[in-house]
Amino acid sequence: MSDLRLRASVACLALLVTVGCTNEQSASAPQSPSPSASLSTSTSTPSPASGPSSSPTAASPASPTASLGRTPATGPPGDNRGGFEAGAAMTDVRLLAGEIGPRLATGPAFRRAGRSVGSRLRGLGYRVSFQSFPVPAGDSWGVPVGAGRSFNVVAVPPGFDPAQPHRLVGAHLDTVAVAPGAEDNASGVAVLLGLARLASRQDTALPTVLVAFGAEEPRGPADDQHHYGSRHYVATMPAPATRSLRAMASLDRVGVGGVVPVCTGPLDDGSVQQAVLRVARRIDVPAQPCENTASDHWSFEKAGFPVVRFGSTSYAAYHSAGDVPAVVSPAQLARTGRLVWAWLRG
Numbered sequence: 001m002s003d004l005r006l007r008a009s010v011a012c013l014a015l016l017v018t019v020g021c022t023n024e025q026s027a028s029a030p031q032s033p034s035p036s037a038s039l040s041t042s043t044s045t046p047s048p049a050s051g052p053s054s055s056p057t058a059a060s061p062a063s064p065t066a067s068l069g070r071t072p073a074t075g076p077p078g079d080n081r082g083g084f085e086a087g088a089a090m091t092d093v094r095l096l097a098g099e100i101g102p103r104l105a106t107g108p109a110f111r112r113a114g115r116s117v118g119s120r121l122r123g124l125g126y127r128v129s130f131q132s133f134p135v136p137a138g139d140s141w142g143v144p145v146g147a148g149r150s151f152n153v154v155a156v157p158p159g160f161d162p163a164q165p166h167r168l169v170g171a172h173l174d175t176v177a178v179a180p181g182a183e184d185n186a187s188g189v190a191v192l193l194g195l196a197r198l199a200s201r202q203d204t205a206l207p208t209v210l211v212a213f214g215a216e217e218p219r220g221p222a223d224d225q226h227h228y229g230s231r232h233y234v235a236t237m238p239a240p241a242t243r244s245l246r247a248m249a250s251l252d253r254v255g256v257g258g259v260v261p262v263c264t265g266p267l268d269d270g271s272v273q274q275a276v277l278r279v280a281r282r283i284d285v286p287a288q289p290c291e292n293t294a295s296d297h298w299s300f301e302k303a304g305f306p307v308v309r310f311g312s313t314s315y316a317a318y319h320s321a322g323d324v325p326a327v328v329s330p331a332q333l334a335r336t337g338r339l340v341w342a343w344l345r346g
């Protein structure tokens with residue numbers, strides 16, 4: 001890292017601690033192709049409010065067209081660096097934020113999105129389960145919302161043994177009440193799905209569990225009023241998994257900016273963060289360290305697991321109706337996807 005880059009990183013780090021780094025602009029990126037798949041137009045009855053965990057079969061899509069966008073056999077030219085397909089990820093951002101829209105953790109749009117993600121992961125060969133948990137009433141970024149249930153979509157690779165060393169990569173699927181949530185956090189889910197596809201074809205250094213978390217977004221200002229899904233996951237981990245989880249990575253707001261924020265909270269020793277930054281230098285992806293507690297990594301960090309959070313660059317449409325797919329840069333999805341994939345492979 002050059003002196004100049006180091007100074008910029010330090011300045012940015014100071015900003016990120018409090019308000020996020022605002023000096024990054026989205027790199028221009030080629031237009032990715034129009035979505036090649038459509039969501040189901042089925043009018044079948046949605047699954048019950050208790051969430052799909054009460055009836056796993058109810059989580060299956062009503063028709064084969066209900067899953068998220070199919071992966072094209074090949075991406076556009078230049079779109080497959082490191083194996084990560086930014087065009088396919090952008091298609092998923094459009095489907096989640098453009099077609100489905102705001103995904104309040106306890107609402108029907110979230111359930112629809114969760115079923116689609118689960119179906120997609122199952123189609124890639126993962127063993128998928130749904131963890132249901134309660135979410136209290138509260139304030140969703142200015143909108144009063146009632147109590148309800150949400151769920152995590154948990155995908156483990158075939159033959160997964162929780163007693164053996166493994167990693168977990170997660171991305172929250174919910175949004176605040178008014179936001180379509182393209183950047184926050186269809187971007188993270190889209191990268192998660194891209195990684196799932198890669199990991200279904202190629203080995204990772206350690207087995208990788210993938211989780212689309214429910215109810216990350218706050219329902220009030222306190223530390224026990226957000227991250228409901230990841231806190232539920234940590235609280236219910238079986239003992240063998242608590243001994244063998246080597247790292248948890250949260251993908252949260254990973255499609256804005258030109259540099260990949262690589263964050264931890266204040267309790268972490270930074271070992272995973274430093275390993276990721278070394279990978280970034282090796283594969284020449286611009287990245288910088290940062291500190292925050294505003295995503296699902298914090299639930300794992302508080303429980304003593306090594307963590308890293310990818311993303312958090314500030315942007316004007318945060319938690320607003322303006323968080324639409326046009327906010328997200330395919331080039332930044334590609335930077336993040338390449339970096340996470342290289343770390344998982346190494």
Ligand SMILES: [Zn+2]
Nearest residue numbers: 184185252253
């Ligand atoms: Zn988020």
